[in-house]
Amino acid sequence: LTNIVSTGVKWYILLLFMNEAASELGLEFIAGILQQVLRLLPEWLFGGLMIGGALVLGHWAQEKITESKLLFGAIGGRIIYFVIVYFAIVLSLPKFGFQNTEILVDTFKLLAGGLSAGLAIAVGIAFGSALKDPAKKILDDMFK
Template identity: 30%
Template sequence: MPLNYLESTGQALLDPLTQLWNKLVEIIPGILAAAVVIVVGYIIAAAFGLIFHRFLEAAKIDAHLKKAGLAHSIGFLNISNLGGALLKWYIFALFLVQAAGFMRLGILSDQLGKLAAWLPSLFAAVIIILVGLVLSDMVADRMLHAKRKGVRVFSSIVRWFAIVFVVLIAIEKIGIDVSLATNTVLLLIAGAALGIALAFGIGFGFAMKDEAKTVLKHLKKNW
């Protein structure tokens, strides 16, 4: 009886250890494969990031932005460094998606896979915001150079509408539903455009009032 008790107790202690060992044996190959993919992916991503960084430096993107007076649009960030870093981590995130597939960690692997698959969308959203900031400032700057009355206020309105719209597009890119906010902004833009058109039409009408009288008198004489 004591012998049977000892055997059952020993078996009860060994069973969890055996299961743990079997589980480790099952997942270790996947973890090793994932580690190889991550290391190789990082090297490839770093190489492409460096090449893109050198390309942007050779193209003198930062100098062109500074010359155009648009460097402030993105907080005077170094586009060459930022572009290289974004491409590097974007490519690395793609390798992370593959690495997560090798690991057999159940729910944890699924969550890691979802996170890795979401990262490229995040990087794309950052790029959309940066490009949108530069373009909105460019449009506002062109409008300011028109040197017309009230154009400064109008250019600021256009700039902020453009920034808000670009940010909404970027947020939607990372998987957040902003359709209601986007539709609201579009309605505001349409309303503002209609108001500006009416104001311009009324102002133009008052400005051309005397000329219109002259034209009408001329038409009456001829008819």
């Protein structure tokens, strides 16, 4: 890890000096390109760290949910992993220069709404089936 960081810092400092050298020599086109790279490099690094952190956090959450031995824990763990990574990618896309990510947010809202509605209907049907006889008795007693 220290080797990676030191190499990255070395190249960043080298690019800084190359930018200043190009400016002093009057190579404005090359200096402009280097300035763009130097301006975007921290953004790209932060976006990569966001995605990397989400991958680690998502994997950890998936393991914890799977280890809990809950009903549908393996599927729930995969869903949580997907949601965490999806949000990180959507949030980090502006760091890479993609400004309009509203369609991805709206797509997630539609998927979450559809999943919630389907789950609510399934739970309603399950409870309706399970409580059919007690509900019939209660209604019969009410209308006597």
